[in-house]
Amino acid sequence: MLLTWRIRAGKIDLFGWQFCGNVGPVIHALWSQEWSAGDKDNVLSETGMAGLPKRTRDFVSQLLAQRLSRGSPEDMSASQSIDSLRGATPLVLPSLLQCDFANLEREVRTLEDAGIRALHLDVMDGNFVPNLSYGMPIVAALRKVTKLPLDVHLMIEKPERYLKQFAEAGSDLITFHVEAVADAQPLVNEIHSLGVKAGIALNPATPLGTLDAYLGAVDLILVMSVPAGFGGQKFHDVALDKLQTLNTQKQTGQLRPEVILEVDGGVNTSTIGRCAQAGAQWFVVGSAIFGQASYRPAVEQLTQLARL
Numbered sequence: 001m002l003l004t005w006r007i008r009a010g011k012i013d014l015f016g017w018q019f020c021g022n023v024g025p026v027i028h029a030l031w032s033q034e035w036s037a038g039d040k041d042n043v044l045s046e047t048g049m050a051g052l053p054k055r056t057r058d059f060v061s062q063l064l065a066q067r068l069s070r071g072s073p074e075d076m077s078a079s080q081s082i083d084s085l086r087g088a089t090p091l092v093l094p095s096l097l098q099c100d101f102a103n104l105e106r107e108v109r110t111l112e113d114a115g116i117r118a119l120h121l122d123v124m125d126g127n128f129v130p131n132l133s134y135g136m137p138i139v140a141a142l143r144k145v146t147k148l149p150l151d152v153h154l155m156i157e158k159p160e161r162y163l164k165q166f167a168e169a170g171s172d173l174i175t176f177h178v179e180a181v182a183d184a185q186p187l188v189n190e191i192h193s194l195g196v197k198a199g200i201a202l203n204p205a206t207p208l209g210t211l212d213a214y215l216g217a218v219d220l221i222l223v224m225s226v227p228a229g230f231g232g233q234k235f236h237d238v239a240l241d242k243l244q245t246l247n248t249q250k251q252t253g254q255l256r257p258e259v260i261l262e263v264d265g266g267v268n269t270s271t272i273g274r275c276a277q278a279g280a281q282w283f284v285v286g287s288a289i290f291g292q293a294s295y296r297p298a299v300e301q302l303t304q305l306a307r308l
């Protein structure tokens with residue numbers, strides 16, 4: 001639902017309901033910052049909303065909760081939604097491979113409440129990797145129930161066949177594997193022409209040098225710390241060397257500083273700190289979130305351990 005309101009001289013008109021006095025600055029504070037649904041406590045303390053009468057506060061909270069979690073994806077372009085996360089590192093992205101697909105929307109709400117800022121979607125085709133997961137329909141279904149940025153990781157052969165469909169399904173960032181293509185540049189160009197950010201991934205056994213020709217073009221580099229295909233595998237230390245090299249390349253100007261370094265596979269409380277030290281900014285986590293009874297403490301602990 002897209003809410004419309006007008007703010008005039010501290011007076012708010014929400015669907016014809018009028019609020020005066022303190023509500024104006026509160027709405028302004030709420031709206032001028034990118035909040036996630038998991039930021040509820042911060043919203044209360046930082047916007048002055050706590051000072052409003054309870055009835056008004058409940059009403060505004062209800063409307064804003066709907067807006068924050070289910071707002072129209074047209075509000076921000078795919079590219080803008082990824083750009084808006086640049087200052088939010090370290091960022092833990094749950095890999096939905098291991099979520100409860102019978103209750104997908106409920107899982108998304110729980111993750112939003114846990115403070116998650118973006119979702120990582122693992123697309124597997126049974127060819128490029130020996131496992132099958134899901135495709136465009138799940139991306140489109142998620143797009144309908146959340147405005148969280150969708151980071152789509154294609155573990156498929158011939159990814160060029162599906163870029164447009166994944167973009168149209170609502171992806172904000174599309175990553176494909178360097179091992180799956182002869183030349184990555186046309187795919188990066190096409191992803192950009194679709195208004196989406198482009199990432200490139202490489203498996204633990206693939207030398208970092210295979211990315212050299214594309215470092216100037218991509219928005220994100222996904223360093224796999226397990227061979228792509230399955231959750232729950234053991235972390236490969238070779239990922240740390242690659243992250244360290246990429247991080248050094250950023251510092252020496254060989255890689256644009258805004259390129260996001262993401263790590264995926266076996267990231268947990270024992271490995272996340274080393275990934276952060278090596279230069280990772282985005283951390284894809286499956287088992288270490290979905291294997292826990294409660295997501296919020298798991299996400300908070302992982303985020304804390306990734307802070308340098």
Ligand SMILES: O=C(CO)[C@H](O)[C@H](O)COP(=O)(O)O
Binds near residue numbers: 097153265285
């Ligand atoms: O891309 C993946 C597998 O190819 C998954 O994102 C990854 O394995 C996450 O799961 P876990 O944290 O359990 O390793």
